[in-house]
Amino acid sequence: MTATATPQRRAPRAAGAAFAAARRGWRTRHRTAGSVLDVVGFAIVGVVVLTALVGPLIAPDVYASHIQNARLAPSAAHLMGTDDQGRDVFWRIVVGSRTTLSAAVITVILYSVIGVLIATVAVLAPRWIGDMVMRVVDVMQAFPSLIFALLIAALMGPSLQSSIVALAATGWVVTARLLAGIMRETLTEPYVEAARTLGVSTWALLLRHVFPNALPTLWVKWAGDLGITILLIGSMSFIGAGAQPPSAEWGAMVIAAKGYVTSAWWGALFPGLAIACTSMGFALVGDAIHHRLSHRVKGH
Secondary structure, three states: OOOOHHHHHHHHHHHOOOOOOOHHHHHHHHHHHHHHHHHHHHHHHHHHHHHHHHHHHHHOOOOOOOOHOEEEEEEEOOOOOOOOOOOHHHHHHHHHHHHHHHHHHHHHHHHHHHHHHHHHHHOOOOOHHHHHHHHHHHHHHOOOOHHHHHHHHHHHOHHHHHHHHHHHHHHHHHHHHHHHHHHHHHHHHHHHHHHHHOOOOHHHHHHHHHHHHHHHHHHHHHHHHHHHHHHHHHHHHHOOOOOOOOOOOOOHHHHHHHHHHOOOOOOHHHHHHHHHHHHHHHHHHHHHHHHHHHHHHHHO
């Protein structure tokens, strides 16, 4: 005959069940919030990319001055007001989306290629060369990258091209270190060792196994890097080391409006919001990719 459970025994079970239910509820809310943020991130990035592709084709001339319309407040005629030259801020942001996004994409591509080449040399070259390359990477990583980028931009002269080169010359370091670690780990896997014994070349192993294994991590990094790069390009323009007025690049628009920010706040606010929202959108996309890959690894 089974004994009836005492109240003392029921209490821990009830507490455990309540804790488990609370934990499941928290996970559900967390996943729901994460899904909402994922949608927000992809929506922001989608709007920016679509604007960059289509916007400049339908926009009016955003460089012609109309002094009679200078510093008009936001209205139905000018959704985001006009700047000190009477140019429509909204349409300049639309046209500038292609300039800003293109500069960020080119920068990320450039330093990713450099990082892949450096990582490949560090892993495949003789050990003493690989160690030397990684020591250079360590030194570069210890040095403040933004200061180094500003130094390069100062030597080249202030322009959007200078900021692209400067950021590409400093941004490869993390990619090289990350990829070198993935390459070394993958090349020691049993299936890779077995392929080597069958006569598969090192380059074939890189193309078939190493680089495909690194791509999921790199996709997450690239998405986040695009957001950071847009922010850095805008920052370099703002301090005078990047794109210069009358460029419609968002950072250049902010610096052009800083002289009248108290009387015509819209000239700096809306380009600044464009930089912030786009950077946040790419960061959310990076998190979304990371979540999807994590769930796939865990079998969810």
